[in-house]
Amino acid sequence: MLSLQSPLDMHLHLREQDMLRTVAPLTAKSFAAAVVMPNLLQPVNSLDKVRAYCSAIKGAISTACEDVVFTPWMTLFFRNYSRAELIAARPEIIGVKLYPAGITTQSEAGVRDFDAIAATVALLEELDIPLLVHGESSGFVMDREAEFLQVYADLIRNFPRLRLVMEHISTAAALEFLDKHEQMAATVTLHHLMLTLDDMAGGLLQPHLFCKPIAKTPRDRDALRRAVLAGHPRLIFGSDSAPHPRHTKECCGCAAGIFSAPVALPMLAQIFDQAGRLEALQAFVRDNGLRFYGITPPDKTVCLQRKPWRVPENYGPVRPFLAGEELQWQLVDAEV
Amino acid sequence: MLSLQSPLDMHLHLREQDMLRTVAPLTAKSFAAAVVMPNLLQPVNSLDKVRAYCSAIKGAISTACEDVVFTPWMTLFFRNYSRAELIAARPEIIGVKLYPAGITTQSEAGVRDFDAIAATVALLEELDIPLLVHGESSGFVMDREAEFLQVYADLIRNFPRLRLVMEHISTAAALEFLDKHEQMAATVTLHHLMLTLDDMAGGLLQPHLFCKPIAKTPRDRDALRRAVLAGHPRLIFGSDSAPHPRHTKECCGCAAGIFSAPVALPMLAQIFDQAGRLEALQAFVRDNGLRFYGITPPDKTVCLQRKPWRVPENYGPVRPFLAGEELQWQLVDAEV
Numbered sequence: 001m002l003s004l005q006s007p008l009d010m011h012l013h014l015r016e017q018d019m020l021r022t023v024a025p026l027t028a029k030s031f032a033a034a035v036v037m038p039n040l041l042q043p044v045n046s047l048d049k050v051r052a053y054c055s056a057i058k059g060a061i062s063t064a065c066e067d068v069v070f071t072p073w074m075t076l077f078f079r080n081y082s083r084a085e086l087i088a089a090r091p092e093i094i095g096v097k098l099y100p101a102g103i104t105t106q107s108e109a110g111v112r113d114f115d116a117i118a119a120t121v122a123l124l125e126e127l128d129i130p131l132l133v134h135g136e137s138s139g140f141v142m143d144r145e146a147e148f149l150q151v152y153a154d155l156i157r158n159f160p161r162l163r164l165v166m167e168h169i170s171t172a173a174a175l176e177f178l179d180k181h182e183q184m185a186a187t188v189t190l191h192h193l194m195l196t197l198d199d200m201a202g203g204l205l206q207p208h209l210f211c212k213p214i215a216k217t218p219r220d221r222d223a224l225r226r227a228v229l230a231g232h233p234r235l236i237f238g239s240d241s242a243p244h245p246r247h248t249k250e251c252c253g254c255a256a257g258i259f260s261a262p263v264a265l266p267m268l269a270q271i272f273d274q275a276g277r278l279e280a281l282q283a284f285v286r287d288n289g290l291r292f293y294g295i296t297p298p299d300k301t302v303c304l305q306r307k308p309w310r311v312p313e314n315y316g317p318v319r320p321f322l323a324g325e326e327l328q329w330q331l332v333d334a335e336v
Numbered sequence: 337m338l339s340l341q342s343p344l345d346m347h348l349h350l351r352e353q354d355m356l357r358t359v360a361p362l363t364a365k366s367f368a369a370a371v372v373m374p375n376l377l378q379p380v381n382s383l384d385k386v387r388a389y390c391s392a393i394k395g396a397i398s399t400a401c402e403d404v405v406f407t408p409w410m411t412l413f414f415r416n417y418s419r420a421e422l423i424a425a426r427p428e429i430i431g432v433k434l435y436p437a438g439i440t441t442q443s444e445a446g447v448r449d450f451d452a453i454a455a456t457v458a459l460l461e462e463l464d465i466p467l468l469v470h471g472e473s474s475g476f477v478m479d480r481e482a483e484f485l486q487v488y489a490d491l492i493r494n495f496p497r498l499r500l501v502m503e504h505i506s507t508a509a510a511l512e513f514l515d516k517h518e519q520m521a522a523t524v525t526l527h528h529l530m531l532t533l534d535d536m537a538g539g540l541l542q543p544h545l546f547c548k549p550i551a552k553t554p555r556d557r558d559a560l561r562r563a564v565l566a567g568h569p570r571l572i573f574g575s576d577s578a579p580h581p582r583h584t585k586e587c588c589g590c591a592a593g594i595f596s597a598p599v600a601l602p603m604l605a606q607i608f609d610q611a612g613r614l615e616a617l618q619a620f621v622r623d624n625g626l627r628f629y630g631i632t633p634p635d636k637t638v639c640l641q642r643k644p645w646r647v648p649e650n651y652g653p654v655r656p657f658l659a660g661e662e663l664q665w666q667l668v669d670a671e672v
Contacts (some may be wrong), residue, residue: 111402
């Protein structure tokens with residue numbers, strides 16, 4: 001038996017409407033809080049939209065499971081904000097999420113000109129609002145994360161007190177960069193701890209393993225895994241769980257994203273357990289995030305036991321990560 | 337107007353049954369002859385099977401277009417053959433095709449132990465039968481072709497008079513290797529002259545651009561393109577056109593292969609034309625292959641004109657390469 005105190009998913013996509021109602025309760029079952037991404041069809045780029053989205057999330061969860069403890073930590077979609085806007089939003093957001101334009105799902109409203117963002121980034125630094133970044137260039141897909149490190153370097157040089165999160169890192173290069181810059185943290189997904197490009201395209205093509213950033217080389221995957229298992233204090237679990245209906249994955253022009261919410265904690269427990277590092281999991285799924293963000297999560301104990309179960313083929317219209325596979329750990333009282 | 341004398345597709349998949357009847361006439365319309373791959377569900381690994389498959393191909397083509405000039409050049413699927421078998425087969429095949437086991441579509445019967453093939457390779461060398469190789473290791477998908485070069489190096493050292501073809505090369509590394517070894521030639525596909533991994537996975541995932549070897553980096557693609565346009569005398573056009581029904585491409589676990597037969601010559605003409613190298617196309621699609629193989633193709637003139645047309649979305653159950661796109665060159669009298 002493993003008891004986790006207030007486990008957190010520090011990078012999560014919940015979408016809207018029916019999809020929100022399908023997936024939000026699954027995260028609420030496993031986690032005490034989650035950092036919710038703002039890349040909806042209409043980006044969450046005002047305080048009003050933050051409030052409306054937050055209330056839709058809470059509604060979706062309370063309808064499904066009345067007494068569950070879960071807090072959505074909201075983010076604003078990066079644009080150039082005024083000081084007044086950021087001061088007003090600050091109490092209700094955990095950070096501002098920056099997407100380069102067009103780099104991933106629903107990021108068309110993202111940044112096109114990194115020379116034009118300085119004023120807003122300066123405000124984030126001054127107001128001590130974390131900046132969460134999808135860090136990919138528009139270059140060759142295997143090189144995008146490494147190429148983007150130059151943007152981080154510029155941000156760090158110009159804004160030395162900015163709290164900066166490299167989201168869902170996928171390369172050894174990003175990890176090395178993190179180690180040189182104390183002001184940064186990075187989220188790491190479950191799937192980037194497990195997959196390489198081989199899993200997606202080495203045999204038959206597996207669209208359900210297609211994600212952005214794309215899974216990289218064995219060397220990259222192994223470096224991430226080693227650092228996470230070693231208890232790197234600035235690596236934070238963020239699932240990047242991103243649900244897409246099957247018909248948008250098994251088609252011509254398939255969407256990027258892996259839906260890992262229902263398997264995240266059990267599979268993490270299995271990975272840490274198999275490495276003999278179960279005691280390091282608590283820091284990865286809570287302490288490292290809290291230390292960086294300086295935030296207090298709701299009290300919640302989530303228990304897992306070493307008992308095999310088979311991952312369902314579908315949750316509503318979505319095929320989950322590891323569908324049909326047998327995992328060695330499961331949530332106690334999980335209804336899957 | 338461009339007149340090509342006896343254009344050849346020196347690497348082609350025609351499959352069987354209905355699929356054969358759908359795709360073979362499209363190749364017969366463009367090409368005077370083609371090297372037909374032997375990786376059927378039951379590998380073509382005996383003279384009887386070569387004869388049966390050859391006659392099925394001829395039947396499929398003559399049913400569709402009675403008077404067309406087209407010769408299928410047959411290959412044997414590599415296994416350990418006796419001298420008697422190879423002597424008997426020699427007049428009816430152009431070469432023997434070697435697949436590492438499991439490396440691509442229907443290659444399960446391929447070679448598992450490269451130490452156990454020497455006797456047969458020695459016979460191929462002695463009998464001067466070309467060995468055509470799908471050169472990929474079982475390593476990381478982006479490194480497979482480069483890793484396999486060691487196998488070629490061993491073959492060359494042990495069999496210095498063997499005629500050896502690196503099929504569908506996709507990397508600058510293979511090209512550099514080719515330049516060091518005069519006894520080798522290499523086929524190059526249309527799609528490896530055009531695509532990188534970005535085209536398949538840089539935006540939305542495009543399963544119709546998924547092939548083996550996987551399309552590599554811009555540097556690799558550009559190196560191939562430069563060498564082909566410069567008229568490299570040992571680079572031979574082979575489409576690797578490989579039809580798969582749409583339902584096996586737009587699914588969970590999609591097959592590798594790009595169906596380029598109906599667009600191959602028009603798109604090659606466009607590429608060579610845009611590079612101002614139209615005069616180099618004849619060597620790429622005929623002379624280089626003939627010189628290496630020492631074979632005579634049937635007389636046939638294929639004419640193309642610079643006149644836009646739109647590639648159909650489907651040929652029977654197959655979505656072609658460049659479906660829906662407008663090409664600048666077309667076959668004269670093409671019925672598409």
